[in-house]
Amino acid sequence: MKPLILVIEDDPQIRRFLRVNLTAEDYRLVEAETAEQGINEATARQPDLILLDLGLPDKDGLEVIGKVREFSQAPILVLSARGQEGDKVAALDLGADDYVAKPFAVGELMARVRAALRRSSTMAVGQAGEAIRFGNVAVDLDKRVVTVAGEDVHLTPNEYRMLQVLLKHAGKVLTHRQLLNEVWGPNQVEQAQYLRVYVAQLRRKLESDPARPKHFQTEPGVGYRLVLEPAD
Amino acid sequence: MVAETGFALLLRPYLAPVNLAMIYLLGVVAVSARADRWIAVATALTSVAAFDFFCVPPYLTFIIEDFEYLVTFAAMLVVALVISTQTDRIRAHAIDATEREARAQALYRLSDRLANETKLFDTACVAASVASEVLQSQVVIFMPKDDAISFLRRTSATLPMPESEETIAQWVFRHGRKAGLGVDDLIHAKALYVPLRGARNVVGVMAVVPTNSNSTDLEQLGTLADRLANQTALSIERTLSHNAAEASRLQMQTEQMRSSLLSAVSHDLRTPLASITGAASTLRQQGERLSAETRNELLESISDETERLSRLVSNLLDMTRFESGPVALKRDGCPLEEIVGTALHRLRGKLKGREVSVELPPTLPLVLVDEVLMGQVFINLLENAVKYTAAVSPIEISALAVGDAVEVSLRDHGSGFDPVEQDRLFEKFYRSRTGNAGGAGLGLAIAKAVVEAHGGRISAFNHPRGGAVFRFSLPTLTLPVAPQEPRLEEQST
Numbered sequence: 001m002k003p004l005i006l007v008i009e010d011d012p013q014i015r016r017f018l019r020v021n022l023t024a025e026d027y028r029l030v031e032a033e034t035a036e037q038g039i040n041e042a043t044a045r046q047p048d049l050i051l052l053d054l055g056l057p058d059k060d061g062l063e064v065i066g067k068v069r070e071f072s073q074a075p076i077l078v079l080s081a082r083g084q085e086g087d088k089v090a091a092l093d094l095g096a097d098d099y100v101a102k103p104f105a106v107g108e109l110m111a112r113v114r115a116a117l118r119r120s121s122t123m124a125v126g127q128a129g130e131a132i133r134f135g136n137v138a139v140d141l142d143k144r145v146v147t148v149a150g151e152d153v154h155l156t157p158n159e160y161r162m163l164q165v166l167l168k169h170a171g172k173v174l175t176h177r178q179l180l181n182e183v184w185g186p187n188q189v190e191q192a193q194y195l196r197v198y199v200a201q202l203r204r205k206l207e208s209d210p211a212r213p214k215h216f217q218t219e220p221g222v223g224y225r226l227v228l229e230p231a232d
Numbered sequence: 233m234v235a236e237t238g239f240a241l242l243l244r245p246y247l248a249p250v251n252l253a254m255i256y257l258l259g260v261v262a263v264s265a266r267a268d269r270w271i272a273v274a275t276a277l278t279s280v281a282a283f284d285f286f287c288v289p290p291y292l293t294f295i296i297e298d299f300e301y302l303v304t305f306a307a308m309l310v311v312a313l314v315i316s317t318q319t320d321r322i323r324a325h326a327i328d329a330t331e332r333e334a335r336a337q338a339l340y341r342l343s344d345r346l347a348n349e350t351k352l353f354d355t356a357c358v359a360a361s362v363a364s365e366v367l368q369s370q371v372v373i374f375m376p377k378d379d380a381i382s383f384l385r386r387t388s389a390t391l392p393m394p395e396s397e398e399t400i401a402q403w404v405f406r407h408g409r410k411a412g413l414g415v416d417d418l419i420h421a422k423a424l425y426v427p428l429r430g431a432r433n434v435v436g437v438m439a440v441v442p443t444n445s446n447s448t449d450l451e452q453l454g455t456l457a458d459r460l461a462n463q464t465a466l467s468i469e470r471t472l473s474h475n476a477a478e479a480s481r482l483q484m485q486t487e488q489m490r491s492s493l494l495s496a497v498s499h500d501l502r503t504p505l506a507s508i509t510g511a512a513s514t515l516r517q518q519g520e521r522l523s524a525e526t527r528n529e530l531l532e533s534i535s536d537e538t539e540r541l542s543r544l545v546s547n548l549l550d551m552t553r554f555e556s557g558p559v560a561l562k563r564d565g566c567p568l569e570e571i572v573g574t575a576l577h578r579l580r581g582k583l584k585g586r587e588v589s590v591e592l593p594p595t596l597p598l599v600l601v602d603e604v605l606m607g608q609v610f611i612n613l614l615e616n617a618v619k620y621t622a623a624v625s626p627i628e629i630s631a632l633a634v635g636d637a638v639e640v641s642l643r644d645h646g647s648g649f650d651p652v653e654q655d656r657l658f659e660k661f662y663r664s665r666t667g668n669a670g671g672a673g674l675g676l677a678i679a680k681a682v683v684e685a686h687g688g689r690i691s692a693f694n695h696p697r698g699g700a701v702f703r704f705s706l707p708t709l710t711l712p713v714a715p716q717e718p719r720l721e722e723q724s725t
Contacts, residue, residue, distance in 0.1 A: 075457040085562075103542055107579055193565035193598060193709070200567040211573050211590040218574045221562065 003117055004028045006047035008038035008064065009079065010057050018051065021106050022113075035059035039067050042074075049117055049123040050076045052096070054087055062090055075116040079104075085221030092175045092222070098172070098224075111231070115171050132167055134215050134228040137206050139167060146206075153205050158183070162198050166226035168214070175223040199224055252287045253304045256280075258310035260308055264315035277313035280305045290400070323663070325499070326673065330661055332488065353387065355471045356436065359464035360387040363438065369457055370441040372399055373428070373464065380438050381405040392441040393422040401425050401437045408434050410458070414450035424450075426457045428465035497661075500544055504537040511537075534577045547674040548609070551660060554681040561605065561685060566708035568631055570640060574603075577611035582618050583627075589628040600709040601639050605682045612675035613642045613702050620700070621646030637688070637705045648694035657692050679704075 005027045010013050015031055022029055030045050032038035035056045038141065042050060050068065054061035065076055072073050075097040080087050088099045094164075097116050100109050121145045122145070131138040134148040155163065165182045174182075176192040188194075203210040256279040264272035284294055288301050296302070356373045364371040375385040383391065383398045400418060404425040406409050412421040428436040438461050442453060483713040511530040519527070553559055569592050576588060599606070610629075617627050621644045628643045649657060656662045660677035676692075683690040683704045690704035 102536070196564070196570060197598070198564050200570060201571075211569050212576055213573055217577070218570055220574050220602075220607050229311070 002026045002028055003048035004030065004031045004045060006032065006038065006041055006045065006050045007033045008035065008041075008050065008056065008061075009053040010034065010055075011053070014053070014079075017106075018109075021110060027113075033226065035064045036059065037065055042068050042072060046048075047074055048071065048120070049113060050074055051079060051113075052076055053079045054084075054091065055081070061089070061220075062094055065091055065094040065096050067135075073120070075120045077112055077116055088222050089175050089177070090175065093177055097172060119171060132170075134226075135206075135208070137215075138161065141167075150208060155205065157186070159198055159202055159205070162195075163202060166224065170226050170228050173219050173223055173225040177223075179223060195224075249283075249287050249289070249301070252306065252431075253283055256283050257308055257311060260312045261315060264312045265319055267316070269316040269320060271314070272312040272316035273309070276309045280308055281471075283308075322499070325495075326661055326663055330656070330659055351475060352468065353528075356464070357387045359460070359467065363440070363457070363460045363464070366460060367440055367442070367453060369443055369453070372423075372439045372441075374405075374407060374439065375436045376434075376436060393439060395612040397421055397425075399422060401439065403435055405437050410454065412439075412457070414454065424454060424457060426461040428453075428461050428468060430465045430469040435465055435472070438464060444618045447624070467617070485553055497548065501541070504544075507537045508534050508541075518598050526636070544674075547678060547716055550678050551674050551681070554685070559605075559685055561602040563602055563686075566598055566603050566606075568592055568596055568599050568640070568706075571599075571601070571603055571606050572610055572629055575607050575614060578607075578611055579614050579618075582615065585624055586618075587626040588614075588622075589626065593602050593632070595632055596631060596638060597708040597710060599706045601686055601706055602682075606686070606706070609679045609682050610642075612679045616675050616702075617642065617644040617646070617700075620649075622642070633708070634705070638708055639703060639705050641701055641702045641703045643695055643698040643699055648698065648700045649692070651694070654692065658690065 003136045005166045006168075007015060007018050007029065009018065009031075015033075015090055019029060019031070030041050030047060035058050038050075038052070038056075041047070046135050052061050052064055056064070061078070065078075068074070068076065076089065076095065078091045078092075078099040079102055080091070080099050081102050088101075091099060097119075100112055131140040133139075137143050138147045140146075141164070146155055146160070146163070161183050162179070165179060175194055179195055180188050180191060183195075184191075199216055200210070203213050203216050205217060207213045215227050217225045217227055219225055259309045260272070260279050262274050263275040267275075281294070283303070284296065284305070285292060287518055288296060288298075290297065352375070356375065358371045360371045363369075370388075371394065373387045374381050374383060374638070376382070377385055381398070381401045381404075383395060383401070400412050400421055404427050408429055410424065410426045412418050413424040415424065423439040423441045426432050426438045426440065428438055438457065440453065440457050442449070511534045515522070515527065515530050569590075572592070576583065576590075614627065621627075625645045625647075629640070630643075631638050631640045632665075633639075653662075658676045658680040659673075661673040662677075663673040679702075680690050683706075687707055688705040690702065692700060692702050695701050
């Protein structure tokens with residue numbers, strides 16, 4: 001059966017546009033206009049994915065994320081206005097999976113929906129001892145060997161750990177806080193500049209043009225995303 | 233023109249002359265949209281002549297056999313006139329608005345310098361010095377504040393009477409009658425206090441301390457002081473009403489400036505809205521009857537114009553944010569490479585087919601900036617370069633560490649800008665005359681606001697070997713520990 005998507009959005013025009021596109025791809029659809037209604041539908045219908053607008057009339061959309069995360073691990077995709085990086089970070093730190101900034105193009109949104117559904121249905125990449133590949137980089141997690149175009153590349157322990165975390169969440173945006181927490185533990189979550197330095201070093205070692213990274217993408221003001229198969 | 237003629241000659245065997253005229257018409261449209269009216273008309277006339285000479289049989293003469301071509305000639309001329317008039321008007325409108333704003337700002341500065349307060353005290357000081365000469369006495373004029381007289385608001389540096397006499401001055405101010413030395417029961421006071429009675433109310437108090445006093449002189453002194461007080465009151469009142477008039481005039485100027493800015497902005501907002509509404513309603517009413525190609529064109533214009541509108545709204549919001557007070561920066565040490573990379577990624581569509589070189593020394597320190605806002609600076613500068621240069625013209629981004637700052641340069645290979653525009657490039661709503669400005673003239677203004685919020689400076693100049701250069705400085709951050717082996721390492725498990 002096709003995945004069930006819950007749309008929590010108060011604006012009827014945006015709901016209409018989402019409905020047209022999601023049903024065109026054969027997704028099953030539930031709609032909610034308020035936060036309250038959204039939480040109820042999420043409890044009752046157990047959707048496979050939730051599209052959540054942050055600016056809801058009755059409650060802050062962030063509250064919905066907290067409530068839903070108490071009982072569901074379904075991916076949550078946040079629709080947020082441009083320039084509100086603080087909201088995006090808060091949503092992601094609370095457990096949202098990704099965000100799309102309004103105004104967005106339909107292609108981008110559908111790609112994010114597909115990616116989120118795929119991530120939640122498959123296990124983490126590279127489980128069976130096989131090397132993970134992106135571009136001309138191959139990472140063998142068992143042997144801890146990283147090669148670029150067949151050549152061994154030396155990574156410092158910090159760089160390697162960072163790469164591991166990014167690979168584990170490949171395709172998903174990770175906030176600075178989430179990355180720092182996973183790489184160095186909860187005491188170092190305010191040291192974003194170190195992250196930037198390590199990402200810069202990973203780019204220099206693994207990207208063909210570090211000033212135009214294809215895989216280690218920056219989400220300005222939010223965090224980083226490792227894209228295994230960039231669209232262009 | 234030569235290219236067009238060549239092109240037209242090439243296609244002459246295949247196309248009807250009227251269609252060849254379209255090639256010329258295209259050139260006329262392109263020139264009219266950029267140059268002023270007379271150049272546009274001249275282009276139209278030469279196009280007509282070239283078209284007649286090369287493309288209308290008999291060829292290579294100006295003789296016309298078929299008089300239908302006169303219609304073609306007239307059409308070319310009219311198109312040139314209409315488009316160039318329209319362009320002129322829009323341009324004049326924007327320039328007008330910025331000029332009016334500059335004027336109002338100058339007025340503000342002027343009024344700062346000649347603050348009402350100063351003018352009022354100047355008037356009072358002149359009156360006091362005249363009175364002191366005429367009365368052969370020390371004269372001080374006190375001014376009211378919040379409906380009471382104050383010894384602190386006075387015309388002389390020294391106070392020739394005891395401070396306790398402030399109550400006498402207060403009484404004089406309230407009752408509008410003179411008191412003090414030689415008057416009534418306060419005969420032993422140090423000074424004579426005379427009210428400055430204007431037409432409507434008392435505007436101050438004049439205090440007279442005679443240098444050599446004997447009682448017969450005192451009466452004469454009183455009468456003289458009365459007369460002087462009347463004069464002084466009148467001139468102070470005049471200054472007051474003049475100040476009020478000035479203030480309301482300034483207010484009006486500000487209002488006017490605001491409404492002209494508003495009309496410039498609403499023009500920019502309405503234009504894309506009009507295209508969107510037009511295209512959408514056409515699709516709705518004639519959707520079935522239109523060819524697939526036309527439908528696609530209309531849809532494309534809807535999405536292009538929406539994007540333009542969305543960019544304009546973001547720019548306006550950013551600008552408003554910076555104008556309404558200091559912006560909270562989320563500063564962090566960032567590699568410049570990352571900020572540049574993100575901007576290039578965002579603009580990859582617009583930069584397609586263009587060579588953008590990035591030269592950053594590997595030893596460049598981290599810059600201490602708000603990564604989102606600084607990214608916007610690069611995006612705006614790149615968009616500006618895209619707007620004013622040819623589609624394949626390369627762009628160079630480079631940076632150098634200079635002292636404890638990083639100096640960033642972005643150079644394009646376009647035709648540069650007119651030096652007279654140098655000071656105005658960063659003004660809001662200013663659009664350079666050299667390009668086919670599609671924006672609202674906010675991009676560079678925002679870039680400047682962001683750089684300055686970071687304590688840096690931005691400037692523009694023409695490169696000696698061609699093209700415009702934008703250069704700005706950014707603060708840097710030295711990491712307390714070497715990034716290669718940080719302390720973070722030890723605490724990890």
